[in-house]
Amino acid sequence: xxxxxxxxxxxxxxxxxxxxxxxxxxxxxxxxxxxxxxxxxxxxxxxxxxxxxxxxxxxxxxxxxxxxxxxxxxxxxxxxxxxxxxxxxxxxxxxxxxxxxxxxxxxxxxxxxxxxxxxxxxxxxxxxxxxxxxxxxxxxxxxxxxxxxxxxxxxxxxxxxxxxxxxxxxxxxxxxxxxxxxxxxxxxxxxxxxxxxxxxxxxxxxxxxxxxxxxxxxxxxxxxxxxxxxxxxxxxxxxxxxxxxxxxxxxxxxxxxxxxxxxxxxxxxxxxxxxxxxxxxxxxxxxxxxxxxxxxxxxxxxxxxxxxxxxxxxxxxxxxxxxxxxxxxxxxxxxxxxxxxxxxxxxxxxxxxxxxxxxxxxxxxxxxxxxxxxxxxxxxxxxxxxxxxxxxxxxxxxxxxxxxxxxxxxxxxxxxxxxxxxxxxxxxxxxxxxxxxxxxxxxxxxxxxxxxxxxxxxxxxxxxxxxxxxxxxxxxxxxxxxxxxxxxxxxxxxxxxxxxxxxxxxxxxxxxxxxxxxxxxxxxxxxxxxxxxxxxxxxxxxxxxxxxxxxxxxxxxxxxxxxxxxxxxxxxxxxxxxxxxxxxxxxxxxxxxxxxxxxxxxxxxxxxxxxxxxxxxxxxxxxxxxxxxxxxxxxxxxxxxxxxxxxxxxxxxxxxxxxxxxxxxxxxxxxxxxxxxxxxxxxxxxxxxxxxxxxxxxxxxxxxxxxxxxxxxxxxxxxxxxxxxxxxxxxxxxxxxxxxxxxxxxxxxxxxxxxxxxxxxxxxxxxxxxxxxxxxxxxxxxxxxxxxxxxxxxxxxxxxxxxxxxx
Numbered sequence: 001x002x003x004x005x006x007x008x009x010x011x012x013x014x015x016x017x018x019x020x021x022x023x024x025x026x027x028x029x030x031x032x033x034x035x036x037x038x039x040x041x042x043x044x045x046x047x048x049x050x051x052x053x054x055x056x057x058x059x060x061x062x063x064x065x066x067x068x069x070x071x072x073x074x075x076x077x078x079x080x081x082x083x084x085x086x087x088x089x090x091x092x093x094x095x096x097x098x099x100x101x102x103x104x105x106x107x108x109x110x111x112x113x114x115x116x117x118x119x120x121x122x123x124x125x126x127x128x129x130x131x132x133x134x135x136x137x138x139x140x141x142x143x144x145x146x147x148x149x150x151x152x153x154x155x156x157x158x159x160x161x162x163x164x165x166x167x168x169x170x171x172x173x174x175x176x177x178x179x180x181x182x183x184x185x186x187x188x189x190x191x192x193x194x195x196x197x198x199x200x201x202x203x204x205x206x207x208x209x210x211x212x213x214x215x216x217x218x219x220x221x222x223x224x225x226x227x228x229x230x231x232x233x234x235x236x237x238x239x240x241x242x243x244x245x246x247x248x249x250x251x252x253x254x255x256x257x258x259x260x261x262x263x264x265x266x267x268x269x270x271x272x273x274x275x276x277x278x279x280x281x282x283x284x285x286x287x288x289x290x291x292x293x294x295x296x297x298x299x300x301x302x303x304x305x306x307x308x309x310x311x312x313x314x315x316x317x318x319x320x321x322x323x324x325x326x327x328x329x330x331x332x333x334x335x336x337x338x339x340x341x342x343x344x345x346x347x348x349x350x351x352x353x354x355x356x357x358x359x360x361x362x363x364x365x366x367x368x369x370x371x372x373x374x375x376x377x378x379x380x381x382x383x384x385x386x387x388x389x390x391x392x393x394x395x396x397x398x399x400x401x402x403x404x405x406x407x408x409x410x411x412x413x414x415x416x417x418x419x420x421x422x423x424x425x426x427x428x429x430x431x432x433x434x435x436x437x438x439x440x441x442x443x444x445x446x447x448x449x450x451x452x453x454x455x456x457x458x459x460x461x462x463x464x465x466x467x468x469x470x471x472x473x474x475x476x477x478x479x480x481x482x483x484x485x486x487x488x489x490x491x492x493x494x495x496x497x498x499x500x501x502x503x504x505x506x507x508x509x510x511x512x513x514x515x516x517x518x519x520x521x522x523x524x525x526x527x528x529x530x531x532x533x534x535x536x537x538x539x540x541x542x543x544x545x546x547x548x549x550x551x552x553x554x555x556x557x558x559x560x561x562x563x564x565x566x567x568x569x570x571x572x573x574x575x576x577x578x579x580x581x582x583x584x585x586x587x588x589x590x591x592x593x594x595x596x597x598x599x600x601x602x603x604x605x606x607x608x609x610x611x612x613x614x615x616x617x618x619x620x621x622x623x624x625x626x627x628x629x630x631x632x633x634x635x636x637x638x639x640x641x642x643x644x645x646x647x648x649x650x651x652x653x654x655x656x657x658x659x660x661x662x663x664x665x666x667x668x669x670x671x672x673x674x675x676x677x678x679x680x681x682x683x684x685x686x687x688x689x690x691x692x693x694x695x696x697x698x699x700x701x702x703x704x705x706x707x708x709x710x711x712x713x714x715x716x717x718x719x720x721x722x723x724x725x726x727x728x729x730x731x732x733x734x735x736x737x738x739x740x741x742x743x744x745x746x747x748x749x750x751x752x753x754x755x756x757x758x759x760x761x762x763x764x765x766x767x768x769x770x771x772x773x774x775x776x777x778x779x780x781x782x783x784x785x786x787x788x789x790x791x792x793x794x795x796x797x798x799x800x801x802x803x804x805x806x807x
Contacts, residue, residue, distance in 0.1 A: 007304060011297040012290070019289050023282045027275075034275055038267040039242075043231060046242045046262050049187035053246075053260060056186060057143055060179075061156060067100045068158040068171045078162050081107065089116045097171070104153055104172025110165055145248040145256050148172060152195055152205055152249070152256045175248075175256070177206040183260075184208045190261040192217055198253035209261065221245065221259055240264040303331045307338060314338075317376075319346035359434040361411055362418040370433035370441050374492040377445060378485060388485045389444040389452035392499045393421065393459070394507065396477040398438035405472075412469050413476070414438070424458055426451065441496070449484055449515060450662075456480045456513035479506040480513035488516045519582030531587055533569065534580055538592050542568050545600045547617070547772045549764040549779070550737065553747065553755045558776055560616035562652070562759060563601045564766050565593065581622075590622045598638055601649065604769050606642040613773065618650035620682065623657040627664050632671040646676035652703065654682050666697065673698035680737065684725065695732055702729040706740025706760070713745040723753050730754065 071077055071092065080088035089107050097105035097118055106117030144155040153172035160167045180191040192207035192214060202222045204214050216236050224232050224243070232243040242262045249256035303325050310323045319342055325335030357369030365373065374390065381388050395401075395417060402410035414434070421442055422432040431443040444452060459480065466473040481503025489495040502516040514520075537543055547561040567575040584590040601617045608615060625631055639646060651672060658665050658681075673679055680701035704725050712718040722738070729736045738750050741760030750758055764775050 007297075007301045009297075011300070012293045015293045015297075016286070016290050019286060023286060027279065027282060030278065031275055034271040035268065038264055038271050039233075039240075041267045042242050042262050042264045045189070046231060046244050046260060049189040049260050049262065050244050050246070052187045053183055053191075053258070056183060057154075061143055061154070064100065064102075064154075064156045064171065064173060065158060068096075068156050068169055071096045072158045072160045072169050078160060081109075081160055081167055082162055084109075086116050090118065093169075094118050100171065101173070102171040103151075103174040104148060104155075104170075106170050107160070107167055108170065109167040143248070145175065146172070147195055147197060147249060147254050147256055150197060150199070152193060175205065177208075180206050180208050187260065192259045192261065193248075194218060194221055194257045194259060196255040217259065217261065221257065236261075303327050303335070307331070307335055310335075310338065310342075314342055314345065317349075319343075319349055362415050362434050364418050364422070364440075365431060365433035367433065367435045367441075370431060370435065370443065371492050371496070373431050374443055374495065377443060378490065378492065378495075381446075381485060382490075386446050387448050387487075389442075389447045389449075389455075390483045390485070390495045390499045391442040391444065391452060391456060392435065392481050392496070392503045393417075393440040393442070394479045394503055395438040396479060396507075401474070405474075409470055409472075413467070413474070416467060416469055417476070417478075420462055421459065424455065424462070426455070441499070449482075452482050452484065453513065453515065456482060460512045479503055479511075481506055481516065482513060483516045517582060518578075519585070530575075530580055531583065531589065534567070534584060534589055535592070537567055537569070538589075538596055542570070543593075543596055543600075544568060545597070545604060545769050546766040547604075547769055548759050548766040549772070549775060550618075550757050550759045551763055551779075553738070553751045553758045558615065558779060559757060560618070560650070561772065562618045563597060563604075563620075565597060585622050585624060588624060590624050591628060594619075594622060594625050595634065598635060598649075602638045602642040602644055605644055605648050608773075609644075609648075611773070613776070616648050616650050616678070618652050618680065620652045620654075621657065626653060626657050626668050629664075629668060631668055632675060635672070635677070636675055647678060650678040650680060650701070652680045652682040653699075655684065658697070669697055669699075683739075699734065701735045701737060702732075703737040703739055704755075709738045709740040709746060709750075709760070710742050713743065713749055719749065722750070722755075726753050726755055 074092070077089070077092045079085075080092065093105040093107060093116065097103075104118065106115065108115045144157070146153055146155050152175040154175060156171045156173070158169045158171075159165045160169060175193050180193065183189075183191045190207065190209045190213075192209060193205045194202055194217075195205050196202045202218050204218050207214050207217075209217065213236060220234050220236065221243070224234065224245070232245065234241055234243060240263070242264065244260040244262075246258050246260075247255065248258055306325060307323070310321070313321055323335050323339040323342060325332050327335070357365060357372075359366045377388055395413075398410065398413075401413065418432065418434060418440065421440055425432065425442065426444060426447065429445045433441045433443075435441050442455070444455060447455075459478065463476050463478050467476045468474075481499045481501065483489060483495045483499035483502060485495055488498045498516040501520050502514045505520050506512070506514040544566040546564040546566055548564060549561045550559050551557060552559055565577060567577075567580060569575050581590065581593075584593055597619050601619050605615070605617055621631075635649070638644075639649065653665075653669070658669075669679060678701065679697075679699040680703055681697075681699055682703045683705040684702050702725070704722055708718045708721050708725075710718075712722050726736050735756045736754075737757040737759065738755050739759055741747050741750070741758045741762050743762050746760075747758060747762060764779065767775060
């Protein structure tokens with residue numbers, strides 16, 4: 001049984017099913033009646049055609065008989081007959097035969113002693129019997145047909161009198177296509193003459209149908225001939241035909257038939273058009289009725305749906321919205337009852353919340369209320385795919401203040417801090433809570449990292465000034481940790497833990513605020529060791545430059561590559577970028593890594609150019625690099641040293657790195673652009689940057705993150721995002737590069753969407769710089785390559801390409 005989600009669907013389906021059933025109950029008998037009527041019309045046509053055919057033969061027979069009587073009455077012919085002048089009789093027969101278009105002519109005396117004919121063969125031997133039958137049938141008014149020398153003829157007999165009958169003239173007229181065409185012209189039916197002799201089985205002698213239809217007809221007639229029916233209904237070449245079979249001549253060994261054929265199709269065609277019109281009208285009627293049913297059922301069930309919606313709101317904990325149902329029937333009474341229940345639940349809930357979810361000291365929410373509110377916000381933001389921020393704040397040296405100045409002073413300070421936090425939130429939906437003795441938390445709805453850090457900076461500026469509590473000015477210092485949904489967690493527990501981790505780091509480093517990143521979770525002792533090892537790795541050249549190829553998506557010509565880093569630790573082996581780039585960014589060593597990458601990339605480019613290989617390499621810049629005002633001069637010096645033009649080096653920057661300090665980053669980016677360097681936005685779509693801000697930057701390229709590209713051939717949503725991004729970038733005058741191309745289908749799809757460049761494992765995995773020329777030779781030769789990048793190294797390599805430092 002069909003299950004329906006809504007009552008209105010059940011109502012509409014029930015009524016619509018009844019209407020459709022009624023219409024079908026009417027259409028099916030109508031279809032049957034139309035088919036029956038078409039067959040009756042076709043049958044009537046056959047009957048009329050048969051009568052016309054018989055009348056035509058009789059009329060033709062009378063005409064031919066009158067023409068033959070002219071010869072029989074001719075004095076010269078009768079004189080030749082009286083004198084048994086065979087030569088004269090034959091000459092007269094031949095002459096008159098041609099005049100009346102007869103194919104056979106002969107004379108037979110009354111005593112049957114003299115037989116003179118115009119045909120050769122065995123005709124004369126059979127003439128007497130043929131004449132007897134012809135004379136007998138003509139006298140009885142019956143038409144005489146015969147098969148002479150394997151050919152069908154209609155025989156006309158006329159007596160020769162002088163004055164008594166002294167002989168008979170017999171004229172034979174071929175039963176051929178002219179007769180068939182004459183019959184078809186009058187009856188509008190196809191005509192076929194079929195015969196069967198002792199020497200040959202059924203064959204078509206003449207007809208008006210096509211050769212293919214005639215061949216099928218011969219076989220069909222041979223099957224149904226012995227069925228004693230007045231009308232035969234057969235299928236010929238996929239069409240229904242009515243056949244009228246009439247015997248013209250039949251003996252033991254010979255049969256001559258005329259078959260009238262009438263197709264039912266002309267009759268069914270018009271009736272089918274009528275039926276189709278009825279079907280269309282029925283369908284239109286059903287659609288109109290369906291629309292009417294839908295409207296009525298929707299209007300009928302709207303109050304119930306509204307009550308269900310209100311009940312869901314109550315179930316979600318929203319008791320403030322009053323229920324309004326403009327109805328005086330049972331539904332209206334149900335709405336009033338539900339509204340009364342809502343009011344009672346609201347009052348009880350408010351009492352419970354005041355006791356369980358509020359901090360008595362500050363009047364703010366407590367930890368439990370904040371956690372529940374955060375959970376509900378995560379659910380709502382997941383549905384709308386929006387971000388939110390969790391900010392935790394801790395007051396430095398609160399215990400000494402509380403101990404020295406007293407608990408009352410400490411309580412007033414906590415109230416003051418709580419009010420400052422609450423007064424500076426962005427909207428009424430934002431939540432401020434007191435988590436513990438000197439800890440607070442703020443939930444900012446619909447905010448990204450930029451807005452969260454803006455809030456943190458604003459709070460810090462406020463507490464940079466002395467705070468007046470109980471008439472006494474006091475310096476208050478705070479630490480702030482920030483975690484973002486969904487980047488740093490998708491549950492309330494994860495977000496709070498990560499925000500507190502960032503808060504702890506803020507205290508240690510005495511930073512105004514810190515945004516959580518995975519590097520904060522790394523074991524501190526191991527981090528210190530790796531920091532020391534990483535510095536040594538840069539000095540001892542333990543870092544490796546890998547290249548992932550980039551091609552023109554349309555022509556598949558190689559354009560260059562992206563420079564990636566690998567670290568070969570002497571004891572731990574291969575260490576991937578995600579294990580050392582985060583803390584390198586955090587500690588500032590990332591600047592030294594960037595310098596190494598830029599130097600090595602320029603050196604590789606210079607070596608390639610000396611070999612006649614002109615290409616470009618893209619190098620990733622970190623957040624700290626974009627805050628380095630000396631970076632443009634350092635790059636300019638490297639280009640001069642290696643005699644490279646600015647177009648040879650591309651710089652990739654992420655959305656997150658731009659948003660950390662937008663003003664400073666924009667200054668550095670503009671200086672780099674003025675040098676002629678090609679700038680690209682990397683991993684586009686994974687951050688929350690402002691398009692208006694990106695449009696102001698002098699960038700030339702936009703790279704779509706691999707998470708949208710890898711499965712776009714199977715995921716219509718990803719494909720739609722990629723298409724929209726390509727169109728957006730082109731409208732802004734940017735070149736588009738797609739990362740994560742894993743198969744031929746994705747590459748072909750990107751080409752159709754107008755993507756400019758691409759990279760991914762299908763094109764080429766990240767490979768050592770020395771292997772790039774090998775890959776290039778193979779790719780240009782066959783557009784397909786699969787290099788094992790670990791073959792030339794003494795350790796296992798599982799490269800992680802395209803890693804970018806977290807914002």
